[in-house]
Amino acid sequence: MSLIHPTYQKEFRRAIGIVSLLTVLLLMVAVVPMPAAFHDVAHYLALHTVVETLSVITASVIFAVVWSSRQESLPRPLVLLGSTFLGVALFDFLHLLSYQGMPSFITPSSPEKSIYFWLLGRLLGGMGLLAAGLVSWQKRRVWVPLGLQVLGVLLFVSALSILYFGWPGWVPRMFLPGQGLTPFKVGAEYILILLYLVAAGLFVWRMRQERRFNAPDLFIAVCVMAQSEFFLTMYSRVTDGYSVLGHLYKIVAYIFLYRAVFSEAVQHPYDLLQDSREQMRATLDALPDLVLDMDLDGRYLSIHTSKVDTLAAPPERLLGRPVDEFLSTRNSQIVRGALHEAYAHGQSRGKILALVSKQVVRYFELSVARKTTVRGQTPQFAVISRDVTDRMKSEQALRTLSMAVLQSPQSIIITDRRACIEFVNEAFTRISGYTAAEVIGRNLRRLKPGRTPSATFRTMWAQLAQGNAWRGEWINLAKDGHEYIESVLIYPVRNVQGEVTNYLAHNEDITEARRAAEQIRSLSHYDQLTGLPNRQLLRKHCQGALDRGDPLAVLWIDLDHFKAVNDTLGHHVGDVLLQEMARRLRKALPETASVSRYSGDDFVVILPMSSQDDAARQAEALLATLYQPMHLADQEIYTSASIGVALHPDDAVEFDMLLKHAETAMYRAKSDGRHCVGFFTREMQTHVSRELLLGNALKQALQNQELFLVYQPQISFESGAVLGAEALLRWRSPQWGLVPPSEFIPIAESSGLIAPIGEWVLRTALRQLRQWQVQGLPPMCMAVNLSAVQFNRPGLGKQIQAILAEAEVPAGLLELEITEAVAMKSPEIAALRMEELAHMGVRFAIDDFGTGYSSLSYLKRFRLHKLKIDQSFVRDINLDPDDQAIATAIIQLSRSLGLRTIAEGVETFEQQEFLRANGCEEAQGYFYSKPLEAKAFTAFVQQMPSPSLARQAHASELK
Numbered sequence: 024m025s026l027i028h029p030t031y032q033k034e035f036r037r038a039i040g041i042v043s044l045l046t047v048l049l050l051m052v053a054v055v056p057m058p059a060a061f062h063d064v065a066h067y068l069a070l071h072t073v074v075e076t077l078s079v080i081t082a083s084v085i086f087a088v089v090w091s092s093r094q095e096s097l098p099r100p101l102v103l104l105g106s107t108f109l110g111v112a113l114f115d116f117l118h119l120l121s122y123q124g125m126p127s128f129i130t131p132s133s134p135e136k137s138i139y140f141w142l143l144g145r146l147l148g149g150m151g152l153l154a155a156g157l158v159s160w161q162k163r164r165v166w167v168p169l170g171l172q173v174l175g176v177l178l179f180v181s182a183l184s185i186l187y188f189g190w191p192g193w194v195p196r197m198f199l200p201g202q203g204l205t206p207f208k209v210g211a212e213y214i215l216i217l218l219y220l221v222a223a224g225l226f227v228w229r230m231r232q233e234r235r236f237n238a239p240d241l242f243i244a245v246c247v248m249a250q251s252e253f254f255l256t257m258y259s260r261v262t263d264g265y266s267v268l269g270h271l272y273k274i275v276a277y278i279f280l281y282r283a284v285f286s287e288a289v290q291h292p293y294d295l296l297q298d299s300r301e302q303m304r305a306t307l308d309a310l311p312d313l314v315l316d317m318d319l320d321g322r323y324l325s326i327h328t329s330k331v332d333t334l335a336a337p338p339e340r341l342l343g344r345p346v347d348e349f350l351s352t353r354n355s356q357i358v359r360g361a362l363h364e365a366y367a368h369g370q371s372r373g374k375i376l377a378l379v380s381k382q383v384v385r386y387f388e389l390s391v392a393r394k395t396t397v398r399g400q401t402p403q404f405a406v407i408s409r410d411v412t413d414r415m416k417s418e419q420a421l422r423t424l425s426m427a428v429l430q431s432p433q434s435i436i437i438t439d440r441r442a443c444i445e446f447v448n449e450a451f452t453r454i455s456g457y458t459a460a461e462v463i464g465r466n467l468r469r470l471k472p473g474r475t476p477s478a479t480f481r482t483m484w485a486q487l488a489q490g491n492a493w494r495g496e497w498i499n500l501a502k503d504g505h506e507y508i509e510s511v512l513i514y515p516v517r518n519v520q521g522e523v524t525n526y527l528a529h530n531e532d533i534t535e536a537r538r539a540a541e542q543i544r545s546l547s548h549y550d551q552l553t554g555l556p557n558r559q560l561l562r563k564h565c566q567g568a569l570d571r572g573d574p575l576a577v578l579w580i581d582l583d584h585f586k587a588v589n590d591t592l593g594h595h596v597g598d599v600l601l602q603e604m605a606r607r608l609r610k611a612l613p614e615t616a617s618v619s620r621y622s623g624d625d626f627v628v629i630l631p632m633s634s635q636d637d638a639a640r641q642a643e644a645l646l647a648t649l650y651q652p653m654h655l656a657d658q659e660i661y662t663s664a665s666i667g668v669a670l671h672p673d674d675a676v677e678f679d680m681l682l683k684h685a686e687t688a689m690y691r692a693k694s695d696g697r698h699c700v701g702f703f704t705r706e707m708q709t710h711v712s713r714e715l716l717l718g719n720a721l722k723q724a725l726q727n728q729e730l731f732l733v734y735q736p737q738i739s740f741e742s743g744a745v746l747g748a749e750a751l752l753r754w755r756s757p758q759w760g761l762v763p764p765s766e767f768i769p770i771a772e773s774s775g776l777i778a779p780i781g782e783w784v785l786r787t788a789l790r791q792l793r794q795w796q797v798q799g800l801p802p803m804c805m806a807v808n809l810s811a812v813q814f815n816r817p818g819l820g821k822q823i824q825a826i827l828a829e830a831e832v833p834a835g836l837l838e839l840e841i842t843e844a845v846a847m848k849s850p851e852i853a854a855l856r857m858e859e860l861a862h863m864g865v866r867f868a869i870d871d872f873g874t875g876y877s878s879l880s881y882l883k884r885f886r887l888h889k890l891k892i893d894q895s896f897v898r899d900i901n902l903d904p905d906d907q908a909i910a911t912a913i914i915q916l917s918r919s920l921g922l923r924t925i926a927e928g929v930e931t932f933e934q935q936e937f938l939r940a941n942g943c944e945e946a947q948g949y950f951y952s953k954p955l956e957a958k959a960f961t962a963f964v965q966q967m968p969s970p971s972l973a974r975q976a977h978a979s980e981l982k
């Protein structure tokens with residue numbers, strides 16, 4: 024049994040059962056002697072005729088079933104059975120007609136004749152069944168068409184019939200009346216039995232495989248046929264019981280054969296059809312779509328849907344009605360359009376219906392196919408309506424998303440997992456110059472990297488490989504070759520399973536921002552006027568050397584009298600001068616040196632690895648370079664400078680300290696007469712702290728009455744008399760002793776203390792003058808120095824008027840001294856101020872004349888009384904032709920402006936004589952008197968000749 028495939032086992036068991044039962048019957052019949060009643064069965068002919076008619080009918084039906092089926096879909100053996108059983112039916116029919124007792128037909132009926140046709144029928148049937156066992160049931164294609172097979176069978180039947188009718192003598196004897204069957208006939212029957220048994224074996228053999236055809240019924244048929252033949256070897260009279268049983272077994276065999284053929288040709292295809300219908304129904308049920316049949320007019324012919332509620336109406340209302348009755352005009356037009364398109368082209372796809380239900384729009388996509396129809400019938404269409412609302416919505420969302428990405432102002436690149444570019448947006452093209460077509464498909468790793476360091480890419484890929492985002496910068500090359508900087512955020516994009524499918528890069532062009540930042544950096548690190556580094560950058564430059572403890576020299580360079588240039592020639596000229604000085608410094612210094620503009624007219628130079636001697640040499644060279652004449656505002660300008668030097672690490676180790684020391688050294692150089700180099704010493708440090716302490720002490724000086732005035736007489740060359748006095752401020756500090764005004768007045772000016780102090784000076788000096796008048800001293804002027812702060816303070820006129828009134832001194836006796844720089848800073852305002860005071864009667868003198876840069880036109884406009892030749896020109900006036908020329912020029916200028924001239928710092932007779940000879944009118948200086956306290960001054964004046972006496976003395980002196 025294990026030989027039999029499980030799909031056959033049940034049927035095979037049943038088949039064995041039936042065959043066994045019939046075999047048992049056969050054996051019983053064979054063993055038990057035939058009862059006499061069956062030796063000659065009554066009405067045998069009628070019985071035979073009925074049985075054989077049934078046989079003929081069954082065999083014909085087998086043929087008819089095969090003939091009327093679609094033969095191309097039938098298995099080959101089945102077609103073979105169909106055609107052979109046509110022959111079997113014909114032979115059986117001839118056998119029926121030829122039976123003993125039947126009317127003669129062509130030749131007289133006889134057992135011989137009927138046996139002949141019987142054997143042929145069995146032979147043909149046996150051959151057909153054997154072939155059915157041999158030929159595969161799987162190959163469906165008919166290799167000899169049924170028609171041809173039928174023709175062959177008909178020829179075979181006709182040929183053998185003609186043979187018999189024409190030449191009966193050729194046929195061996197098979198039945199001898201009275202004797203029974205001949206050995207030929209019995210032998211033929213055994214051969215047939217063998218044939219059937221071989222066929223039975225073949226069918227069993229076929230049942231090893233999965234069920235392909237009704238082999239069990241065929242098996243029963245051939246077994247029973249073999250049994251039938253066995254019975255027919257046994258009869259001795261054609262009418263005995265064995266013959267009857269043989270015929271009955273044959274009909275049983277035919278019935279099973281018919282079952283097999285019918286089940287294969289009709290039942291099996293029908294089952295298949297039923298199956299596929301079931302499947303189709305299941306498929307339709309599983310479909311979320313609405314499946315319809317329609318005609319060309321849009322009439323619903325059939326409806327299939329698992330969701331009836333999505334229909335425009337219940338199916339029974341829709342059937343037979345056209346769509347127009349249920350859908351809007353627009354939607355029914357779309358449906359009809361799709362139907363017509365399918366009619367013309369076989370199918371229509373993609374038409375979308377928009378149906379509104381409960382105020383919600385849902386979209387349906389139509390797929391229409393024309394069905395094959397019998398000619399003349401109205402065309403029908405299979406229509407599938409699919410709800411695509413969600414898809415449309417997600418498509419819309421996707422469209423919005425892709426538009427957003429496409430139009431993003433930031434450049435966006437999307438690559439696949441291997442970094443091949445799949446998408447770039449418009450901004451990418453705008454910024455890089457590359458079109459999408461030029462880069463899509465190219466690998467990001469192989470794109471021209473511009474100047475992005477390869478280490479950047481290495482870190483980037485390493486980050487991405489770990490599934491992390493990377494943020495950084497690319498320096499890219501655009502298609503036209505220009506370079507641009509991008510801030511990049513690149514990150515892996517994952518699918519729902521979490522696998523990386525793409526990389527997405529957002530790039531922002533930050534070239535402009537970077538440039539602006541660079542500019543800001545340069546603004547914050549470089550001096551805009553000269554382009555030199557500022558103090559922060561300078562600090563950076565030398566920080567390394569300072570940290571390492573390398574020797575270096577710091578040179579603090581301050582231009583002498585730069586303020587005067589600025590004040591008198593204007594800021595623009597001052598700026599040009601600074602630029603030129605910066606250029607000269609840069610040019611004169613070695614590459615390794617750093618130059619910076621520190622503030623105003625202060626420059627700082629750092630000389631690395633420099634000894635004191637190197638620094639001194641370099642500083643002297645710089646002084647010479649800076650002093651080269653320069654043509655500015657139609658003038659030759661000589662700019663000297665004072666340089667202070669501090670050394671690292673000897674003087675200080677910190678940058679700020681070094682600078683401070685260099686500055687201190689510079690101040691020393693300034694006080695040493697300018698245009699020279701000073702090195703920092705420890706002693707200077709005490710001086711600096713002294714400045715701070717002095718500043719503090721000065722605050723108390725006024726109320727502690729530590730300030731006092733000294734008066735220096737001003738002598739007339741003409742009369743030799745004392746024409747006036749210059750009030751000079753003194754500070755005697757209990758802590759510091761006598762502090763010179765050159766030291767404390769700048770401190771007072773910078774701290775604002777000069778205002779109360781200046782007022783006190785004015786008041787004290789004028790009171791003193793009043794006192795001298797009261798004491799009967801000859802009438803004199805009082806010269807008082809005004810600082811820039813005082814001169815520029817609003818309300819100066821009123822203040823002076825009050826003080827004059829208070830001291831009861833006429834305004835004409837007060838002479839205010841201002842320097843050129845103060846007067847020329849804002850000449851328009853100065854002119855107005857002088858005008859106001861001059862209107863009151865107060866006189867003005869320009870102090871230290873010749874050291875600044877005066878504009879002649881302003882000098883002319885100022886309400887001046889005197890020019891005071893600076894003592895720097897007087898000092899060497901007898902030796903230096905330059906000083907002589909300058910002094911003479913000042914006197915000439917003064918004269919031409921209608922002013923008086925006074926020389927200060929006259930220490931010798933020769934100086935006095937030169938000045939007098941050149942037209943100077945007055946003088947003050949140690950030659951006549953040092954500045955004196957009031958009492959001493961009174962004494963000095965009293966011992967001087969009166970103006971008239973002096974004149975006489977002077978005249979006699981000349982003689």
Ligand code: C2E
Pocket residue numbers: 735750751752763764765768781784807808809810840870871894927928929930947948949950954
């Ligand atoms: P200045 O106004 O040019 O004063 C003249 C300076 O020359 C005085 O110095 C005076 O002592 C000095 N001097 C006079 N004759 C000779 C001489 O023959 N040889 C030498 N070598 N020097 C001579 P001092 O008193 O030290 O004053 C210095 C400066 O301080 C003054 O220069 C003035 O600008 C300022 N100053 C003095 N007192 C006052 C004041 O009350 N108010 C203001 N704002 N400044 C003052």
Ligand code: MG
Pocket residue numbers: 749808840870
């Ligand atoms: Mg003065």
Ligand code: MG
Pocket residue numbers: 870871891893894927
């Ligand atoms: Mg002076």
